[in-house]
Amino acid sequence: MKDNAADWHNLMMRWNKLNEDGFNVAEKIVNIRLSQSDQQLLVGESSSSSSAAPAGGAAELEDECCKLQDVVNKMVAVVTKMECLMTSQRGIQDLEEFQFGPEGRKVPQFHTWNTKQFERTCGSLCDAFRSELRLKQTILEEVGHTVTSDLSVVLLSCWLHQPFNPPQTRRALEALLLETGHRPL
Template sequence: MVPAGTVSLANIPSFNASLRAEPSGLPARPAASSGPEAAGAPACKRGETQPVPCGDTSRHAGFTRSRGAPTGCTKSPADGTPRRPVLSVSARKLRDNAADWHNLMMKWERLNDNGFTTANKIVNMKISEHFQDNQLEIACGNSATGSEKPAPKYNEELDNHCAELLETLKHMTKIQLKMEKLTSTTKAICDLKTFHDGAGNCTAPFFHTWPTLYFYEVSLKLSEMYKKELQLKQTIVQDIAHSADQDLMMVYLSSWLYQPYIENSSKLLLEAMLLETGHRQC
């Protein structure tokens, strides 16, 4: 006998039935309170929605956030932190060009120092060889005629230093070509800005005070400096190992080190460009 008010599996038509009978004679169990009701908030009636406080996701299942702000919450502009102004495509390109100018000029200086070290070794070796030849002529009493003088010996170390200096010059040539490309890019941005302003649009500068044309003028001036300096270094590389004049070799060496065609204003122009584009702070 099954006690009255008890439900057994035999009384259920199907084990997978969706409805479960409550024991007869017993009061229905209240549902466990959760969510707003557990905190003392009034329960929602049928057909109503319970407001969800912004930023609280611990007590509301299924709550999702969009990128940056919770769903269903409007964020006023005063709530966010101030951000940098969004730059246009042309302004970002000018800013990148300024950084490229800085990197290329720093690489040039490092190559110039390496090239000077190599050129100094070449000059010292040439001076040493010339001194040894003079000592040999004095020891022989200048008895040998011009046809009897021995041919100069092959100096492998000198040849290696010349190859190293030539390799340095190749890297400097690549840097100068990149500088010319930066200048042409800046010229294109300047032309685009002129065309844009010609249509009656705003002529405000991209950054602080510099007009777009001034970026091109500075780039062109820097590019011309390094182009002339590269031509001088090409002459030095061609002649420094073949000259027998000690004074001329010293002139080559000092010209390589002090770079007469690169003016002192080049660093000032670079720093001004970095300051204008925001890479340097006041």
């Protein structure tokens, strides 16, 4: 369980880095889309240069969308590893129930938490990141097609602020690290 807590910390740090990278790429995508929209309004359809500019912009947009897809794929890998940690935690819980009965061990393995509390905490972390990943996948599908600045701002805000990953998630991780001795009391 102590190793799992350290793994949770490392995966959350990796997620945060990917979130930052993904936001930067999504911001570039939004800027490209908005500049394309502005160019179409200014130039109109009669100009011969307008056909060359969107083609170059389209290639750049496609490149940035591929970069964002790569970030989301890495996020999928992080969530998959989190799910493996959750499976491991459930296995520990099942083993403890087998050895000590449904009530579990009488003396906590670490400071105060029993195995069920570890499982609940890991489950809430896993659920939060799974939901956040679904949101990221939806943003990935939409951000390259969005032409209104209002919707673009909403998508970027959702990516940056991670509504399914509230501050309680970070506190749950810190509690997990405190309980396992990775952080001093």
